[in-house]
Amino acid sequence: MQITITGRKVQVPDDVRAAVERKIGALDRFVAGLDRAEVVFREEKNPRIAEREQVEVTLLGHGHHVRASVAGVDQHQAVDLAVGKLGKQLRKLKTRVVRRHRPNLHRDEAHHPLARLENDLVNGAAAPEAAPRPDDPEWVPRIVRRKTFDLELMDPAEAVTRMQLLDHDFFLFVNAETGKPGVVYLRSDGDAGLIEIDD
Numbered sequence: 001m002q003i004t005i006t007g008r009k010v011q012v013p014d015d016v017r018a019a020v021e022r023k024i025g026a027l028d029r030f031v032a033g034l035d036r037a038e039v040v041f042r043e044e045k046n047p048r049i050a051e052r053e054q055v056e057v058t059l060l061g062h063g064h065h066v067r068a069s070v071a072g073v074d075q076h077q078a079v080d081l082a083v084g085k086l087g088k089q090l091r092k093l094k095t096r097v098v099r100r101h102r103p104n105l106h107r108d109e110a111h112h113p114l115a116r117l118e119n120d121l122v123n124g125a126a127a128p129e130a131a132p133r134p135d136d137p138e139w140v141p142r143i144v145r146r147k148t149f150d151l152e153l154m155d156p157a158e159a160v161t162r163m164q165l166l167d168h169d170f171f172l173f174v175n176a177e178t179g180k181p182g183v184v185y186l187r188s189d190g191d192a193g194l195i196e197i198d199d
Contacts, residue, residue, distance in 0.1 A: 001028040003037045010043045016075045023083045024057060031090050033062025041075060057082045059090075066090060067167050089165055151181060159184045160192045 003024055005017050020039050028034045037059050044052040051071040055078040059066040068085040072078035153174045154162070163171035163184055170185040175196065183195040 001025050001035055001037055003039060005039045005041075007041045010041050012041050012075065016041075016079065019076060019079055023079060024059075024086075027059065027083070027086060027090060031064065031094055033064060034059050034066075035061035041078075044071065051078075053078045055079060055082050057086060059086065064093065064165075066093060066165050069167060085167070089167070092161070093165060156182065156184055156194050163192070 001024070003021055005012055005020055024037050024039060027037075037057060040056045042054040042056075044054060046052075049071075051073055053073065053075045054069070054071045055075065056069040057067065066086060066089050068082045068089065070078055070081040070085060072081055151172060151174045153176050155176045159171050159173040159175075159182070162173070163169070163186070170183055172181065172183050174180070175182040178196065180197045182197070185193050185195065187193050
């Protein structure tokens with residue numbers, strides 16, 4: 001796997017780079033076709049936030065696009081949290097691929113390579129908490145980034161899977177059932193919702 005490591009206004013020491021190459025590089029043997037990883041480090045400047053070291057990892061290849069963005073108290077912890085999160089996402093991806101090609105396959109999940117990877121790499125680390133919003137009740141978010149992309153035709157269940165693999169809380173797509181744009185989103189109860197256009 002080709003791994004690109006970037007620090008956005010932050011230094012990435014050699015020992016952290018070595019840990020990234022070892023731990024992220026180990027993920028490529030569990031899902032065929034992952035041939036590129038982009039790892040970006042940032043640092044939160046707000047001194048009130050304890051988990052200031054941020055890392056975003058994107059795995060790419062053979063049509064797969066898996067992303068994790070986490071924060072930790074230091075870069076090593078952030079890498080471990082990202083690897084743990086990616087392990088869970090890759091397990092979902094592997095299950096989806098296996099079910100698509102071998103729908104009647106039954107296996108012991110505890111002995112599956114992705115389950116072992118998840119147990120080995122997570123090491124009981126807890127998921128990072130979301131960064132706090134500004135205290136000002138009048139605060140309104142600004143649009144600071146614009147993004148364009150081509151909508152893909154898929155059914156809502158596939159859109160939910162893609163949303164999970166991208167580690168987003170919503171996903172815009174063209175609904176194969178209606179031929180119209182739709183949005184799936186993550187609800188606070190953990191399930192997904194679907195927004196459709198009404199004629």
